[in-house]
Structure formats: structure tokens, C-alpha cells
Amino acid sequence: MSLSDQHCTPCQGGVEPMAETAAREHLTALPEWELAEGGRRLRRARDFPDFARALDFVNRVGELAEREGHHPDLALGYGYVRIELYTHKIDGLHENDFILAAKIDRL
Secondary structure (H helix, E strand, O other): OOHHHOOOOOOOOOOOOOOHHHHHHHHOOOOOOEEEOOOOEEEEEEEOOOHHHHHHHHHHHHHHHHHHOOOOEEEEEOOEEEEEEOEHHHOEOOHHHHHHHHHHHHO
């Protein structure tokens, strides 16, 4: 089953963040994303022709995040959106981050 067909599961903490080697393996399915902060964050930048389209994308990401119960950090500006994913409770990456990234790519 592809990442985008899966759903995020609640993370209550108490688990170790994904190791950077495992994160790099997951990243092969997400060519537009990159690892940051020593493999503890997943990031992507998207450019848009104007503010309205960037805002529309942010709103769609927000709706998706609410449905999945997993929330990215978003930066919005004129013609751009920057997305950062990580699991706050473990201060690192979890499979949920890759699932949400794949779903964002489908938007």
C-alpha cells in the first residue's frame, strides 16, 4: 500500500523518532521533499504564481491535516508555501510525517 493510501495514527509519545537511515529510505517515495536538521524534519517548498493560489493550497493542506489529525508547520507568503513536518511529541520523524507528505503531494 502506498504512503498516500494510509492514514496517520495518533502518536502518544514514548517512542523513538525514526532513525535518519530509515527516514532516507522513506524519502525515496517523496522526491520533492528533503530531510533537515539531521534527519529530524521533513521539508518542502512550493512556488505559486500569486498569493491567492498559495493561500488556497495552505487551506487545502489545513483541511487535510485536520482529517488526518497530524499538523505541519506552514509558512505562507506571496507566491510560496514552505512546509515542515515532524512529530512534535517525539521531536522527530514518525511514519505519520511521510504519510501526510505523500497526501500533500496528491493535492
